[in-house]
Amino acid sequence: MKIDPRKPADLSAQIAQAIRDAIISGQLIVDERLPSEAELSDQFQVSRPTVREALKRLAAQSLIRTQRGASGGAFVNRISFEDAYSQQITTSTLLLSMNAVSFDTACEARFALERACAPLSAQRRTSDQLATMRAEIFRQAQPGLSDEAFCASDVAFHRALVDGADNPVLSYQLAGAVEAMQPLMNMITFTARSREEIIALHNQIADALEQRDAAKVDATLVELEAYTRKLAEDVAQQFRKPA
Amino acid sequence: MKIDPRKPADLSAQIAQAIRDAIISGQLIVDERLPSEAELSDQFQVSRPTVREALKRLAAQSLIRTQRGASGGAFVNRISFEDAYSQQITTSTLLLSMNAVSFDTACEARFALERACAPLSAQRRTSDQLATMRAEIFRQAQPGLSDEAFCASDVAFHRALVDGADNPVLSYQLAGAVEAMQPLMNMITFTARSREEIIALHNQIADALEQRDAAKVDATLVELEAYTRKLAEDVAQQFRKPA
DNA sequence: GACTTTTAAATGTCAGACAAATAAAATCTC
DNA sequence: GAGATTTTATTTGTCTGACATTTAAAAGTC
Numbered sequence: 017m018k019i020d021p022r023k024p025a026d027l028s029a030q031i032a033q034a035i036r037d038a039i040i041s042g043q044l045i046v047d048e049r050l051p052s053e054a055e056l057s058d059q060f061q062v063s064r065p066t067v068r069e070a071l072k073r074l075a076a077q078s079l080i081r082t083q084r085g086a087s088g089g090a091f092v093n094r095i096s097f098e099d100a101y102s103q104q105i106t107t108s109t110l111l112l113s114m115n116a117v118s119f120d121t122a123c124e125a126r127f128a129l130e131r132a133c134a135p136l137s138a139q140r141r142t143s144d145q146l147a148t149m150r151a152e153i154f155r156q157a158q159p160g161l162s163d164e165a166f167c168a169s170d171v172a173f174h175r176a177l178v179d180g181a182d183n184p185v186l187s188y189q190l191a192g193a194v195e196a197m198q199p200l201m202n203m204i205t206f207t208a209r210s211r212e213e214i215i216a217l218h219n220q221i222a223d224a225l226e227q228r229d230a231a232k233v234d235a236t237l238v239e240l241e242a243y244t245r246k247l248a249e250d251v252a253q254q255f256r257k258p259a
Numbered sequence: 260m261k262i263d264p265r266k267p268a269d270l271s272a273q274i275a276q277a278i279r280d281a282i283i284s285g286q287l288i289v290d291e292r293l294p295s296e297a298e299l300s301d302q303f304q305v306s307r308p309t310v311r312e313a314l315k316r317l318a319a320q321s322l323i324r325t326q327r328g329a330s331g332g333a334f335v336n337r338i339s340f341e342d343a344y345s346q347q348i349t350t351s352t353l354l355l356s357m358n359a360v361s362f363d364t365a366c367e368a369r370f371a372l373e374r375a376c377a378p379l380s381a382q383r384r385t386s387d388q389l390a391t392m393r394a395e396i397f398r399q400a401q402p403g404l405s406d407e408a409f410c411a412s413d414v415a416f417h418r419a420l421v422d423g424a425d426n427p428v429l430s431y432q433l434a435g436a437v438e439a440m441q442p443l444m445n446m447i448t449f450t451a452r453s454r455e456e457i458i459a460l461h462n463q464i465a466d467a468l469e470q471r472d473a474a475k476v477d478a479t480l481v482e483l484e485a486y487t488r489k490l491a492e493d494v495a496q497q498f499r500k501p502a
Numbered sequence: 503g504a505c506t507t508t509t510a511a512a513t514g515t516c517a518g519a520c521a522a523a524t525a526a527a528a529t530c531t532c
Numbered sequence: 533g534a535g536a537t538t539t540t541a542t543t544t545g546t547c548t549g550a551c552a553t554t555t556a557a558a559a560g561t562c
Contacts, residue, residue, distance in 0.1 A: 027515075028315060040349070046357055052543060063516045065308050068545090069315040072271060076316035077349070085524025086542040095353045106283070106320070107346055110338045114289055117428060124379070125428035132375035136367070185360060185368035189432055270546075295512060306547045311513090328555025329511045 027062050028069035034060075035070065039079055039092055050080065050090040078103065097184055101191045108196030119200055119248045126193045127241040130174060131234055133190065137180030138230035146226055148176040153218045156211065166211065167201050173218055180225065204247050213243060270305050271312035277303075278313065282322055282335055293323065293333040321346065340427055344434045351439030362443055362491045369436045370484040373417060374477055376424040376433065381473035384423030391419040392465045399458050409454065410444050416461060423468065447490050456486060 038044045051059065056067045071090055074080045078099040080090045093099075112122055137145075152173040156166055171194055178190045206214075217240045224232035281287045294302065299310045314333055317323045321342040323333045336342075355365055395416040399409055414437055421433045449457075460483045467475035 029318075032319070036349075040352060040356075042356070054543085065311075065517095066515060068308075069312055069514095072312040072315050073319035075272075076275070076319040077346075079353070082544065083524085084522070084544045086540090087525055088523080088543050090544090094357050095350065097354065097358070100350050100354050103320075103350055104347065106279075107338065107343050109283060110322070111340065111343050111431070112428075113283075113285070114337050115340070115427075121426055122428055125426050125432065128375040128379065128424075128426075128429060129372060129432065132371040136371065181371075183364055183368050183371075184358075185355075185365055185436065186371060188354070189368065189372065189436055193428065193432055297512085308548095309546060312545095325513065326555085327513045327553070329509090330556055331512050331554075333513090 027060075028066050028073065031056075031060055031062065031067065031070035032073040035074060036077075036079060044092050046092050046094045048092050050092070052089055097188055100188055104188070104192035105195045108192035109199065112196050113199065119252075120245060122193075122197050122200060123241060123245055123248070126197055127237055127244075129190050129193050130178065131237050133178045133181040133183075133186055134233040134237060135230040136183060136186070137177055138225055138228045138233055140182045141177075141180030141225050141228075145176050145180045146222060149173055149218070149222045149225070152176065153215055153222065156215050156218065163204075163206050164202060166206050167198055170201070170214070171195060171198055177221065177225070200248075204251055206247075210243075210247055214240070217243065270303075271309050271316065274299075274303055274305065274310065274313035275316040278317060279320075279322060287335050289335050289337045291335050293335070295332055340431055343431055347431065347435035348438045351435035352442065355439050356442060362495075363488060365436075365440050365443060366484060366488055366491070369440055370480055370487075372433050372436050373421065374480050376421045376426075376429055377476040377480060378473040379426060379429070380420055380423030381468055381471045381476055383425045384420075384468050384471075388419050388423045389465060389469055392416055392461070392468070395419065396458055396461045396465060399454065399461065406447075406449050407445060409449050410441055413444070413457070414438060414441055420464065420468070443491075447494055449490075453486075453490055457483070460486065 035044070035050070044050070050056065050071075053064050053067050053071070056070075057064045060067065071080065071082070074090075075082065078093055078095050081093045082088070082090045111117070152169045155161070155169045156173075161169075174194050175187075175191070178194070179187050181187070217236055220236045221233055221240075224230075224236060278287070278293070287293070293299065293314075296307050296310050296314070300307045303310065314323065314325070317333075318325065321336055321338050324336045325331070325333045354360070395412045398404070398412045399416075404412075417437050418430075418434070421437070422430050424430070460479055463479045464476055464483075467473075467479060
């Protein structure tokens with residue numbers, strides 16, 4: 017684990033990369049304690065603040081955790097799916113908002129991924145997950161529900177669908193796509209009429225999953241995608257020629 | 260943008276979160292310059308090293324970039340798809356290696372996502388992308404190719420397939436799944452026989468894409484998934500009862 | 503006016519110090 | 533001696549102040 021002394025700038029970045037590489041390559045294993053900050057500054061021949069900046073970079077990526085006190089220090093962190101979720105959601109959200117990804121592109125990606133889960137979910141969904149979906153549908157039908165709450169329930173519904181595939185890697189990959197779209201979805205005003213339509217489709221999906229009918233889930237998701245895009249198109253229209 | 264003075268520990272984490280929230284919520288827009296470190300330490304009533312640790316956390320997530328010199332400082336960064344790729348690959352790789360995700364689970368997720376791209380790719384793939392895939396197939400057929408190089412070419416082939424969908428969000432989401440699996444794939448020894456089989460399937464996929472036959476691409480991907488799992492199973496067998 | 507030099511502002515780095523937390527060791531009490 | 537308490541050492545968290553380096557803009561020079 018060494019750094020290049022010829023490039024003097026960004027020592028903390030270099031040190032972070034060196035430690036990161038050591039973790040990824042398996043030289044440092046989970047829960048192993050890194051040398052203390054003082055020892056690291058000795059090893060790398062830099063000051064402690066510089067080492068600390070490097071460690072904070074790694075902490076930001078959940079690669080390490082730190083503990084104070086005697087026998088404390090920095091430990092290689094076992095990244096949890098939750099950590100990975102939240103990081104991916106942050107990244108995806110910014111990516112969508114900053115890079116001017118069109119609603120259609122994001123929507124297409126989201127439903128493509130969701131359709132990828134559908135057959136597995138039809139096979140494996142538990143009755144618990146089905147109950148969650150039914151509960152969310154019930155919530156969505158409540159009158160007086162705000163648009164934000166409706167969207168949040170929509171996300172919960174689709175997460176249950178994805179979790180039904182019983183593949184944590186898929187759940188993780190999709191969390192980003194689904195949750196990152198929420199700000200975009202929140203721009204849509206859900207009228208009573210459109211909610212009714214969406215709820216009907218959600219019910220169709222739940223029914224199809226109950227019967228383990230993968231083809232019908234898929235077909236309904238296609239319908240839902242088309243309808244979602246149509247709603248977004250309507251919003252775009254309104255912006256173009258406002259009342 | 261404030262921090263809670265009641266929780267004295269981890270000031271830099273709190274400050275990082277405050278700035279992160281400001282960026283995500285749009286209070287700080289792309290390319291906007293943050294206050295200087297001195298000003299930030301004034302605002303948050305902390306020392307400059309603490310502010311710096313916070314900024315390094317954000318830099319690790321590519322949320323900001325810094326420039327030295329007069330009129331330098333920290334600027335809100337427009338996250339590029341490339342940045343997002345590499346972050347996701349890092350996270351996914353660690354997630355797979357640390358959480359003991361089974362090969363089957365990872366493989367299932369990867370092919371499910373890839374199959375989600377297939378129909379779009381069949382519609383939209385350019386002749387360039389097709390040429391890339393052919394070139395990689397040619398490379399895979401070279402005798403004397405190392406297993407690692409074969410794997411790398413395999414990844415390049417599948418990335419071309421995914422990029423054919425012409426949806427950067429999908430490409431981004433999938434990059435993690437495909438690239439993160441490479442270490443797992445590298446454990447497989449590709450015999451001349453198995454390479455032949457894989458190349459044949461790759462050729463089938465390329466042919467089907469050339470004819471824009473989505474159904475055949477999908478069917479071949481299913482075959483490829485089954486074959487990949489079989490190879491992994493053979494490796495597992497060997498480990499169980501070594502010669 | 504074009505080129506060079508100076509200057510000021512900002513990040514990058516360092517050294518040394520103290521505070522706070524924490525676990526282990528030492529001490530005390532019964 | 534066992535258990536409770538205190539002390540101590542280690543480690544991270546934070547602060548202060550300083551200097552180095554980079555860079556753009558201002559000032560100066562021809």
